[in-house]
Amino acid sequence: MFKRILIATHGTEGAKKAESYAIGLAREFGAEIHGLYVIHKDLGSLVGIEWLHNSHVRMEFYRHAESEFNRRAEEVLEAFRELATGIEVTPAIRVGDPVEVIADEARNKGADLIIIGGSSNGRSEEYKAKVSLKKLSKIAPCPVLIANNTSMISAREVVWSLARQIKN
Amino acid sequence: MxxxxxxxxxxxxxxxxxxxxxxxxxxxxxxxxxxxxxxxxxxxxxxxxxxxxxxxxxxxxxxxxxxxxxxxxxxxxxxxxxxxxxxxxxxxxxxxxxxxxxxxxxxxxxxxxxxxxxxxxxxxxxxxxLNYILLGVLLGLIWVNTIGVPKWMQSGVKTARLAMKMGVISLGAMYSITELRYLGAMSFTMITIFVMGTAILVLWLSQMMKIARPLAGVLSAGMAVCGVSAAVAAAPVVKARGIDMAYSIGMLLLVGVVGLFTFPPIARIVGMNELQFGAWAGTGILNSAQVAAAALIFDPNTIETLKVAEIFNITRILFLPFIVIILAIWFAKGEEEAEAGTKVNLGRIIVDKFPIFVLGFLIMFALSSTGVFTPKDHVLHGKHFYSFKIDEKKELRTRDLKKVQAFIESGAVTDPKIKAALEKLVADRQITSVEQTDLVLKAQDFTKDKDLKKVFKDADKKVQAKPKTLEVMREYMMWFFAFGLIGLGMQITWQTIRQAGGKAATIGVIAGITKAVLSFFVVWLFIKGTI
Structure with missing residues (x-):
């Protein structure tokens, strides 16, 4: 049923749940996984109010920030890849609005399922941003699975309920 | 784009x-x-x-x-x-x-x-x-957090930075040497104490709460020196992680914005004067743009508060390279095993992180003190320029002079200097020197007669001069600031502020409040009088 699963992860608590779903489903269906890490576009305006430095200092900061964000993204994706032994994982790091990037990436890669983490209640070590699930469900080219914080149910159950939803 | x-x-x-x-x-x-x-x-x-x-x-x-x-x-x-x-x-x-x-x-x-x-x-x-500066900042702030800045405006909003720099540079022309020396000494003392104190407090708190060194470094620079700008300068040096930067910048912006909106009303309620508020805002408010904004919100009509606050601000900015160096050394020590080869290049840090517009400010000040912006007979004294050239327009009316004469004869003035100054006023019909204008104003203390007080004030006002070039520069400067602050208001996004979190937030709140409260009392107790 699923051939290509797109997982958007940040390595946070909620995303970890999504990661397990993705791995479970991929194993079940023999699907391949696209691991996507989105660097939020608003990180670029983090230093907005700063005004007194010359462009040299700003550029140094931007370069440093860019490499840091990329390093973090690589770490998260690498950890995911290690978790998903035996599954073909292609990682991707992209910058932009999370919802738009996820939908776009799913379309480009021909994904047939998007899995994302629900909002995590605990403290997150990541850039905080609202992801509009409503918007995502509107522009996504395929079904979206949201891994929430409730206890794990078996992947099969999820798929059946999904399949029922799609049918209706 | x-x-x-x-x-x-x-x-x-x-x-x-x-x-x-x-x-x-x-x-x-x-x-x-x-x-x-x-x-x-x-x-x-x-x-x-x-x-x-x-x-x-x-x-x-x-x-x-x-x-x-x-x-x-x-x-x-x-x-x-x-x-x-x-x-x-x-x-x-x-x-x-x-x-x-x-x-x-x-x-x-x-x-x-x-x-x-x-x-x-x-x-x-x-x-x-609620003057235009505050309304401008609010307008920008509300705009960006509701409808957002449209694409065609975005690169324009960034010119606010340039406008702020232009504003500060033109402000350089508005100081006299005495003012700069007086304010400079005062700000140097206060800023040294508060920058060092805050940096130590933040580093100590970080150690207590077991925060990672990079985050502690960025936070201490930001809290101690000049907010987000300092964090930007320090982050690469202490190799801050992405999330550290988001945490601390969100925090700095939050504390700064709260300061921006609470300082002016508090000062107004307790009745601070321009000098006191300038010193307090210049020490206690985190982000350097917000210092200028707070000063202008407190007092948009004269530029006295702004002048005081900016001197404090610039002193603080000048500390930045040194704090970055200290952090670099402190950080390098902790990372010895990691990269023993990379040494801190002190000279480069100073040159790189030195804000060039401060030079512009100093050049404007130097130019102004040579008198190129003012006609030859104008002297800057206190808040005002004076011209003592004999002129019929500056003369007091005969009946006012008679009043002054009667006042002298009444013997109410005990101070011989003031008496002499008043006698000279009657003889010349106008004030002729800087010293005399001070003495004539002091004569107000010796009478309760409101009309007579007004005569003395008028005598002073009549010799005040408004150099055209400086007036025009001042007008443009206000435009620069208004423009710059609207733009900077547009950069205060909730999206950035909400990143404030974790232990960084606790430290930021403690250090921010401590700094604001302590600097308030220091100013309140030790800074008296006017410029």
């Missing part, structure tokens, strides 16, 4: 400005008495028509011309296009916003404040200081 497409935005904005200015100009000539002028009269903004027309025509023409260019040939990626052509539309829009705030919203709130006074028991417009 609005780069590749042909954009009509700049032309539209330019034409709006031009049409508005030309309309006003015709009203001024009383060709068409209309609704606009009535509104002006209602708002009591009639006096500002000249400025409005002047700025409108200049800005409107330039922006329209660039607008035509942008429409015919799309702005490309060349440096000139990115720096000059692309920002035109946004910059024009911000000028329009500045117009709205300065000439419409501020007078409107003044009227509303007065109207609501009987009902509320106080004038909310004066207590909250």
């Amino acid at each position: 609005n780069g590749e497409k042909r954009s009509p935005a700049a032309l539209i904005v330019g034409i709006i400005l031009l049409v508005y200015a030309l309309l006003l100009k015709r009203h001024e000539a009383a060709a068409i008495p209309g609704a606009l002028m009535e509104l002006m009269n209602y708002l009591k903004a009639g006096k500002t028509v000249d400025t409005q027309v002047g700025v409108g025509i200049w800005a409107g023409t330039i922006i329209s011309l660039f607008g035509i260019w942008n429409l015919v040939q799309p702005a490309m990626k060349s440096k000139f296009d990115m720096v000059v052509r692309a920002p035109m539309a946004g910059a024009g829009m911000m000028i329009i916003l500045a117009y709205l705030c300065r000439f419409y919203f501020e007078p409107l709130f003044k009227l509303w404040g007065k109207a609501a006074e009987p009902a509320l028991g106080f004038n909310f417009a004066t207590i909250f200081g």
Whole structure:
């Protein structure tokens, strides 16, 4: 049923749940996984109010920030890849609005399922941003699975309920 | 980026400005008495028509011309296009916003404040200081957090940085040597204590709460020196992680914004003067742009508060390279095993992180003290320029002089110096020196007669002079600041503030409040009098 699963992860608590779903489903269906890490576009305006430095200092900061964000993204994706032994994982790091990037990436890669983490209640070590699930469900080219914080149910159950939803 | 497409935005904005200015100009000539002028009269903004027309025509023409260019040939990626052509539309829009705030919203709130006074028991417009600077910052802040800045404005909003720099540079011309020496010494003492104190406090708290060193480094620079700017300078040096930067910048912005909106009303309630508020804001408010904003919110009509606050601000900024060096050394020590090869290059840090516009400020000050901006006979004394050239216009009326004569003869003045000054005033019919003007003003303490007090004040006022060049510069400076602060208001996004979190938030709140409260008491107890 699923051939290509797109997982958007940040390595946070909620995303970890999504990661397990993705791995479970991929194993079940023999699907391949696209691991996507989105660097939020608003990180670029983090230093907005700063005004007194010359462009040299700003550029140094931007370069440093860019490499840091990329390093973090690589770490998260690498950890995911290690978790998903035996599954073909292609990682991707992209910058932009999370919802738009996820939908776009799913379309480009021909994904047939998007899995994302629900909002995590605990403290997150990541850039905080609202992801509009409503918007995502509107522009996504395929079904979206949201891994929430409730206890794990078996992947099969999820798929059946999904399949029922799609049918209706 | 609005780069590749042909954009009509700049032309539209330019034409709006031009049409508005030309309309006003015709009203001024009383060709068409209309609704606009009535509104002006209602708002009591009639006096500002000249400025409005002047700025409108200049800005409107330039922006329209660039607008035509942008429409015919799309702005490309060349440096000139990115720096000059692309920002035109946004910059024009911000000028329009500045117009709205300065000439419409501020007078409107003044009227509303007065109207609501009987009902509320106080004038909310004066207590909250709802002047055009505050309204501009608020407008920018609300705008960006609700509808967001549209694409065609984005590169224009970034020119706010340049405007702030221009503002501070022109401010350099407004100081006298005595003022700068006095303020410089005061700010150096206070800033040294508070920068070092805060840095140590933050590092200590970080150790107590077991925070990672990079985060502690960025936070201490930001809390101690000049907010987000310091964090930006320190982050690469202490190799801050991405999330550390988000945490600390969110925190700094939050504490800074709270300070910006609470300092001026508190100061007004306890009755601080310009010097005290300038010193407090310059020490206690985190972000350097917000210092300027707070000073102008407290007192937008004279620039005294701004002058004090900016000296503190600049002193603080000058500390930045040194704090970065200290952090670099502190950080390198902890990371010895990691990269023993990378040594801290002190010279490079100082040169790289030195804010060049401070040089501009000093150059303006130097130029101004050589007297190129002022006519030869003008002397700067205290807040005002004076010209003592003998002139009939400066003379007091005969009946006022008679009053002064009677006052001298009454023997009420015990101080011989003041007595001599008054005698000379009667003889010359006007004040002729700086010392004399001080003494004549002091003579007010010896009488309870209101009319006589007014005579002394008038005598002083009559020899005050307004050097044209400086007046014009001041006007432009206010535009720079208004423009810059609207733009910086547009960069205060909730999205950034909400990143504040974790232990960084706790430390930030503790250090921010400590700094604000302590500096308040230091100012309140030790800084008395005026400039």
